[in-house]
Amino acid sequence: MTASEFKALARAALTRAASWLRPHLRPRSLLLLPALFCIYVLVLIPFTPGIRDIRRAKVDQPAQIYSADGKLLAEFRPTHREWVSLKEISPQVIDALIATEDRRFYQHHGIDFRRTAGAALRTFSGDRQGGSTLTQQLARNLYPEEIGRSQTLTRKLKEAITAFKIEALYSKDEILETYLNTVPFLYNAYGIEMAARTYFDKSAGQLDVLESATLIGMLKGNSYYNPVLNPERALDRRNIVLGQMVKFGHLQPAKLDALRKRPLRIDFERQTEEPGRAPHFAQQLRKWLIAWADDNDYNIYSDGLVVRTTIDSRLQTMATNALAWQGNQLQSIANAAWGGRGGCANANVDLGHAFIRETDQYRALRTGGANDADALKHLGADRAFMQTLCENKTRVQAAFVALDPRNGQIRAWVGSRDFTQDPFDHVAQARRQPGSTFKPFVYGAAFDRGAKPTDTFVDQAVEIPIRGDEIWRPTDDSPPSGRPVSLRDGIAYSKNRITAQLMESVGPARVARLARDMGVRESHLDVVPSLALGTSPVTLKEMVSAYGTIANDGSYIEPLLVTRIENKDGDVLAQFESAPERALSVDATRKLVDVMRDVINRGTGTAIRTRFGVRADVAGKTGTTQDNADGWFILMHPQLVAGAWVGFNDSRVTLRSDYWGQGAHSALPIVGDFMQRSLRSHVIDVRARFDTQETPGFWATRLTRLRTWIAQTFTSEPKPSAAKQTSVQKPVRAKRAPSEPEAEVTDAPSEPPVFTTMPPILPAPGEAASSVAPAAPAEAASDTQQ
Known part of the structure; x- marks a missing residue:
């Protein structure tokens, strides 16, 4: 049975009952009506707000958000309100409120029966008036859902019952304080303090009699008596409030005429919450x-x-x-x-x-x-x-996020250049093409299948069929050389043609699966060859999380925002940590970290060394999308992974510069400046190193043990005496200036080149350095499908 059908049946039943009772009713029977009314009130009591809810409403205790080092980041308040005590509110506000809204406030216990009866008589005569006390209004303001909004007897009874509860729990001063701190005043201003700041640019304690009367006058109808949009109505209403104050002894009659002639003098300014640190x-x-x-x-x-x-x-x-x-x-x-x-x-x-x-x-x-x-x-x-x-x-817009790869804890988060101007979060909400920063997933998948950094592909024109008769032809900023290029050089110099050929050998499905396992878990990835160059839009948070997996030896850890939650007494309610998940083998991950070091040491990210003087063990990748619409850079340190994106909200707009549009020149300086400062302040350790020693496999370990056993068992040479080992020759490390990036590979070396696996030792940040940094090798601007 539907609700409408049920109401129709109930209405018909009541009509039949009334027609039966009418001839049988006698004057004595009318005594049953008060009893029935009392029973109805008792039935309603369980459906009104409880004492615990009322106590909670008065004690406004918003959640406090603290940083890991104990600094207050934010308070989560339900509305734009600042609670002030009754002593901090101008007495003229209280006088105006009582004179206008509830002149017998200190005499009743939640309901003014005289006023209610008078309002009922005037309403029956055609002059509708309200009879609610301040306590009833407070109950309605605090619990609109529980009490309801409809003009019915049930709603008025719920409101009256709640008012009685409030009066039983609170003193009169507490009721006034709660009322004045919760009543709305338009423009997202709640409470008398925010209203005073919004309309008069002063605190509630500084309001004079005219300003007090203006704000209290708004309570009859905020929009109708809005002093900003309807100043004439607000002025008339203010003068009525002044008259009420004179009538009930809160204002001297001699001052009334002069005050009525005064203008409103509104000093309006919307109040905005402080954005906070993060x-x-x-x-x-x-x-x-x-x-x-x-x-x-x-x-x-x-x-x-x-x-x-x-x-x-x-x-x-x-x-x-x-x-x-x-x-x-x-x-x-x-x-x-x-x-x-x-x-x-x-x-x-x-x-x-x-x-x-x-x-x-x-x-x-x-x-x-x-x-x-x-x-x-x-x-x-x-x-x-x-x-x-x-x-x-x-x-121009930009975003930045940094996390600790060892536990997934997010350490810094900046979603735009100015939160008040652009609250849209470019870290977790914006999805943009990542360009070449997606390439490590291709190389990681290849290393996981047994590829080596010294493996080569010929730098030649590439044509890959995709769907139907379409052909994908990735290009670089230089023509094909026809020479073999190693995978190490391919990622260091961000070679699109090399990456495309590697993608073809690995397969788009394997690369997409690895990217998801490593952290790109919310954005959709198109399983097509051009995915290798970052054509599927993703978030910066996902990409930095995935690079955190690389820095964490191939184990993915879900990004973490909170470590624990406590109650107001300091008792721990919940603790949080993320469990690691294996995404890429350790050996493949260490190969990937090693080749990504070369991006910083001699590839497209050399400005990290030459311009910002970062001498720690770091690895990373630059990224630039089609027409320089997006610039990316992500840097990995064993204790911190940081990434930045730069672009415009409308991707049709670019910096219109082949130089500044590249990630190496737009996004890299943000990360470089950040990493330089974090190292100098010792928040992270400059001595921390990636462990890129390859772990020998099962058979390799046993073969090594077998060879050792054979050598020890069958050797006839005597062991050297410990007494003769008086000195040890220290190995000599070849030095290479980090400020001299190698030229882009155009010819295949006659012999495999030897690459260092550790970054060169650079001068300390305080030591002298060249004031002009040499330009980094140009990153390919065409990182998306041609």
Whole structure:
């Protein structure tokens, strides 16, 4: 039976019962009505908010979010509100409130029966008026869902019962304080303190009688009496409040006429919450924490939870500063490339027209009857419109994230250049093509199948059939040399043709599976040959997580935001850690780390050494996508993996520079500056080294043992006396200047070259260094499908 059918049957039953009772009712029977009413009230009591809920509502204890080193990152409040005590609120606010909303507030116990009866009589006579006390209004404001919003007897009874409970639990001052701190005032301002700041740019304790009357007057109808949009109505309502204050003895009558003539004098400014040290991280954490709290019966806004996160406030500050510095440098380049403010349409007419056609103003003109040409001409001539449009489209964006590969703990997270200007999170939300930073998955899959860094492919034109009659022809920034190129050189110099041939031998399915196992687990990967050059969009968080797997000897650890959650008394409610999962064999991973060192030592990432003076054992990869739309760089250290992305929100916009558009020049400086500072401050250890010694296999181990046994058993040479071993010759290490990157390989060496497996020792950061860094070998700009 449906709800409507049930209501119809109930209505019919009540009608029949009333028709039967009517002739049988006598005056004595009317005494049953109060009893029935009392029974109904008793039935409603269990359906009203409980005492525990009321106590929780008053004691507002938002979750506090702390960094790993004990710094407060954020507080999760349900609304934009700052709680102030009653002593911190102007007495004139309280006088205006009581005179206007509840003049017998200190005499009743939750319900003013005289006012309620009077309001009922006036309502029956056609003049509808409210009779709710402040306590009833507080109950309605705090528990709108439990009490309801409909104008019914049941709702009023629930409201009255809750008001009685509040009066039993709180003192009058506590009720006033709670009411004034929870009542809404539009513009996301809750409570008298935020209202005072929003409309008068002062604290609640500084409000004068006119300002107090204006804000209290809004309570009758926030929108209708909005002093910003409806100043005349707000002025009239303010004067009514002043009259009420005179009527009930809160204001001298002699002052009323003069006060009524005074203007509103609104000083309006929307209040915004402080973004905090890691606003994008906090934004992501709030979603996770709400889900955890729901599953474990906690409230993040009132239970006083203390959340210990993985963020290191020192690293977070370094990352924020590095990204802001590089972002400002690139913005000046973008402004020049796009003709300055308002010049995007002149720099690229077709693209400028496309931007205009995507605006609401253009659609409004077309709806009004204008044709395409007229709409474009009209909006193109509007200098203010074009300036705003071009500034938004050509604003450089960037993102950065760093994590500890040993445990997956995220140490720094910067989602955009300015959270207040662009709250969109480019770390976890934006999906962009990763370009050549995806290539390590191809090389890792090859090493896992037995390939060696010294294996070669001929640098030649490549044509790979994909679907139907389509042919994929990857290119580099230089023509094919026809010479063999080793896998080590292929990744060091980011050779697309070498990587494409390696992808063909390994297979796209194997590469996609490895990428997912290593950390790219949320984005869809197209299983096609061009995946080798990063054509499937992914997030920066996924890529840095996958590089963390490489730095962790091939074991994937899910990125971790929180280490533990405590209650307000310090008791631990939950602890968190991520279990490692084997994604790539140890031997293959160590080969991959070793060849990725060469990206930094002599390949496309040499600026890490030459410009930023990083002398630690690091490995990494640059990445650039088609037309330089995206610049990437990810750097691995045994204790920290950091990655950055640079681009624009609209991928059709680029820096329009083959130099600055490359990841080696756009994203690398962010990571380089960050890593340099983190090493100098000793947050990570400059002496930490990757273990790239290959682990011998089962048969190799036993063969070595057999050879040792044979040599020890059948050798006839006497062992040297320990007494004669008085000196040991120290090995001499050949030195190679790190500031001299090798030229790109164009000829095959006659003999396999010998590569170092450890980074060269560079001067300490404080020592003298060349002021002009040599340019890094150019990374191939065409990293996507041609």
